[in-house]
Amino acid sequence: MADKVSDFILQRLGDWGVKRIYGYPGDGINGIMGAMDRADGRFELVRARHEEMLAFMACAHAKFTGQVGVCLATSGPGAIHLLNGLYDAKLDHQPVLAIVGQQARTALGGQYQQEVDLVSLFKDVASDYAQMITVPAQARHIVDRALRIAISGRTVTCIIVPTDVQELDAAPVPPRAHGTVHSGIGYSAPRVVPTDTDLKRAAQVLNEGRKVAILAGAGALAATDEVMEVAELLGAGVAKALLGKAALPDDLPYVTGSIGLLGTKPSWNMMSDCDTLLVIGSRFPYSEFLPKEGQARAVQIDLDPKMLSIRYPMEVNLVGDSATTLRALMPLLQRKSGRAWRRTIEQDVKAWWKLLDERAMADAVPINPQRMFTELSPRLPDRCIIAADSGSAADWYARDIKIRRGMMASLSGGLASMGPGVPYAIAAKFAFPDRVAIALVGDGAMQMNGNAELITIAAYWKQWSDPRLIVMVLNNRDLNQVTWEQRILGDPKYNAAQHVSDFSYAEYAKLQGLKGIFVNSPDQIGPAWDAALAADRPCVIEAITDPDVPPLPPHISLSQAAAFMSSMLKGDSDTAGIIANSAKQVFASIVPHGKKGE
Incomplete structure (x- = not known):
C-alpha cells in the first residue's frame, strides 16, 4: 500500500499502464520525485533540458504510440514552461496528462514565492479537466478522471498537487460517506459507426x-x-x-x-x-x-x-x-x-515528382535545401520515424519526403510551433528504441531548442537498442519561412529580425560524444546520409543551404506575385540570389493557368 499521496499518485498511474514520465525536478514537485525513487524502477523518468521539451515529448509519445503521454514539472515557472508543448498536444488532439506541483495550501493566497494560480493558468489548455488535489481522499478520482478524460477525449488534462499534500498519508480508499467520490481505472474505446x-x-x-x-x-x-x-x-x-x-x-x-x-x-x-x-x-x-x-x-x-x-x-x-x-x-x-x-x-502526380527532382537538382549556393530531402527519401530505413520542425524544413518535408508503408511521421500541426523536431525524435526513440528516428530542422529551431536537447540525446542514447537518431540541420542563417512570408506580403527581408547567428552544429555534436557531419557541397549529401545511417551513435548533419531557394506554394495568385515583385523592388538584401533561383524554379509556377504538373 502507498505510504504517501505522492506514492499513491504514481501507483495509480502505473495501474493505468503508465510506464514512462517526462519530468524535470524542482522543490514544488520533490514529493513526487521522492516517490519516483521509491517506486523501484516501475517508471522510466526522462529528463529533458527544459519543461517545454517535456510537454513536446509527451505529445510525441501520444502521437507515435497512441497512449497517453505524461509530463511532470514543478510549481510556478516549471508549470508555465509546459504550456507551449501542451498546446501542441491540445491543437493536435493528443492525450497528454500534465502533473504539476504547487506551493503549500497554507501559503496559497499569500503572494508566496512561485505562487501562481495554476487552476486558472491551465483552464484553457486543459479545459476538459484541470484540478488541484487538496486532501488525500481526492487523489484516486482525480487521477482516474484526468487519465480517462485525456484518453477518451484525445485532449490535455492537468493535475495540480500542493507540496504539503504530496507528503500527507495516502487514502487509497475514500471513506464511504456523503460527499466522497469512488472511482475505478480503465477505458476501452467504443466502436463508433454512423447510422x-x-x-x-x-x-x-x-x-x-x-x-x-x-x-x-x-x-x-x-x-x-x-x-x-x-x-x-x-x-x-x-x-x-x-x-x-x-x-x-x-x-x-x-x-x-x-x-x-x-x-x-x-x-x-x-x-x-x-x-x-x-x-x-x-x-x-x-x-x-x-x-x-x-x-x-x-x-x-x-x-x-x-x-x-x-x-x-x-x-x-x-x-x-x-x-x-x-x-x-x-x-x-x-x-x-x-x-x-x-x-x-x-x-x-508522375509529372510532379519529376519536377520536384529537377528542382532539387538545380544549382544553389552552396546547397539546394530540397536536395537534402530528395536524397534522403530513397535511403529512409524501413519503419523509421520522422519528425519535422516548423519553418522551411516543413515545406521540403511535406513535398519531397516519400513516406513508405510502416513509417511514422509527424510535426507540430495545429500550433505549428518552432522547436519540437528534436524532442519529438527523442520521444520516438524512447517509445521505439529499435527504430531509426530522424529530425529535420532549421537552424532557428535548432538554436531555440535543439542544441540543448543534444545533451539529452547524449545522456540516454546508449540505452537504445538501435542508437541511430539523426538530426539534420538546414544552416542557412535565416528564419527562412517567415522571410518568404514577408516577401509574399510585399515587404523585403527584415534582416534585424530574420538573421540567425552562425553556429557549428556538427562540431557541437562531437563535443557531446555524438557524430557530426558537415556538408557544404552537393556531392557530399548522399555520402553524409549514408554515413549517418551507418553510424554507431546519434548523428548531426549540418548542411549549409541556400536561403534564396523559394519554398513555393502550389498556387500563386497574381496579387501574391505582384507583392513578391514589389518586395524585390523595395531592396530586399537577397535580391540577386532570389532572382537567380527564381529563374530556375519560380516563374513557371506564378504564371496563371500553367500546365498541370508544373
Whole structure:
C-alpha cells in the first residue's frame, strides 16, 4: 500500500499502464520525485533540458504510440514552461496528462514565492479537466478522471498537487460517506459507426460523383487499407494533410501528396477540378485549398462531431472512427468503370515528382535545401520515424519526403510551433528504441531548442537498442519561412529580425560524444546520409543551404506575385540570389493557368 499521496499518485498511474514520465525536478514537485525513487524502477523518468521539451515529448509519445503521454514539472515557472508543448498536444488532439506541483495550501493566497494560480493558468489548455488535489481522499478520482478524460477525449488534462499534500498519508480508499467520490481505472474505446441511413446517404453522394477527391488526415493513420480500397472503388485521388502524411504511402500513383501552403500542385489541381469531396479524419484549416463552395458535393468522416462541416459545407456528416466507418461504407459503394479522372491524377502526380527532382537538382549556393530531402527519401530505413520542425524544413518535408508503408511521421500541426523536431525524435526513440528516428530542422529551431536537447540525446542514447537518431540541420542563417512570408506580403527581408547567428552544429555534436557531419557541397549529401545511417551513435548533419531557394506554394495568385515583385523592388538584401533561383524554379509556377504538373 502507498505510504504517501505522492506514492499513491504514481501507483495509480502505473495501474493505468503508465510506464514512462517526462519530468524535470524542482522543490514544488520533490514529493513526487521522492516517490519516483521509491517506486523501484516501475517508471522510466526522462529528463529533458527544459519543461517545454517535456510537454513536446509527451505529445510525441501520444502521437507515435497512441497512449497517453505524461509530463511532470514543478510549481510556478516549471508549470508555465509546459504550456507551449501542451498546446501542441491540445491543437493536435493528443492525450497528454500534465502533473504539476504547487506551493503549500497554507501559503496559497499569500503572494508566496512561485505562487501562481495554476487552476486558472491551465483552464484553457486543459479545459476538459484541470484540478488541484487538496486532501488525500481526492487523489484516486482525480487521477482516474484526468487519465480517462485525456484518453477518451484525445485532449490535455492537468493535475495540480500542493507540496504539503504530496507528503500527507495516502487514502487509497475514500471513506464511504456523503460527499466522497469512488472511482475505478480503465477505458476501452467504443466502436463508433454512423447510422445505416447516413451511410446510405453518403454512398449515394460518392456513387454519383464523377471526379472524387479524398483528403486524409491524422484520423486516417490507422485506416490505410480502408482508404486505399475506397480510393480504388471510387477511382479517386488522395491528398494528405500534414498530420496525415503517413496515412498512405507516397509510392501509390494516385496519392497527390500534401495539401495547402506546403502542398503540391497535383493536390491543388485535384481540389480545383473535383466534383465530389470525401474528407477522412482531417481538420485541415485552409479553405482556399479546398474546392470552391458549391463546386463539389461533400462527405466528411470524423470521430469528433464538433469538427464536422467547419471547413467546407458537407452534404453528409458521418460521426465515426475512420476505419470502422469506411468498412461499413464500402459495401454500399459502386466501383466506377470510367477511369479518366484517375488517369489524369496519376499523370499529374508522375509529372510532379519529376519536377520536384529537377528542382532539387538545380544549382544553389552552396546547397539546394530540397536536395537534402530528395536524397534522403530513397535511403529512409524501413519503419523509421520522422519528425519535422516548423519553418522551411516543413515545406521540403511535406513535398519531397516519400513516406513508405510502416513509417511514422509527424510535426507540430495545429500550433505549428518552432522547436519540437528534436524532442519529438527523442520521444520516438524512447517509445521505439529499435527504430531509426530522424529530425529535420532549421537552424532557428535548432538554436531555440535543439542544441540543448543534444545533451539529452547524449545522456540516454546508449540505452537504445538501435542508437541511430539523426538530426539534420538546414544552416542557412535565416528564419527562412517567415522571410518568404514577408516577401509574399510585399515587404523585403527584415534582416534585424530574420538573421540567425552562425553556429557549428556538427562540431557541437562531437563535443557531446555524438557524430557530426558537415556538408557544404552537393556531392557530399548522399555520402553524409549514408554515413549517418551507418553510424554507431546519434548523428548531426549540418548542411549549409541556400536561403534564396523559394519554398513555393502550389498556387500563386497574381496579387501574391505582384507583392513578391514589389518586395524585390523595395531592396530586399537577397535580391540577386532570389532572382537567380527564381529563374530556375519560380516563374513557371506564378504564371496563371500553367500546365498541370508544373
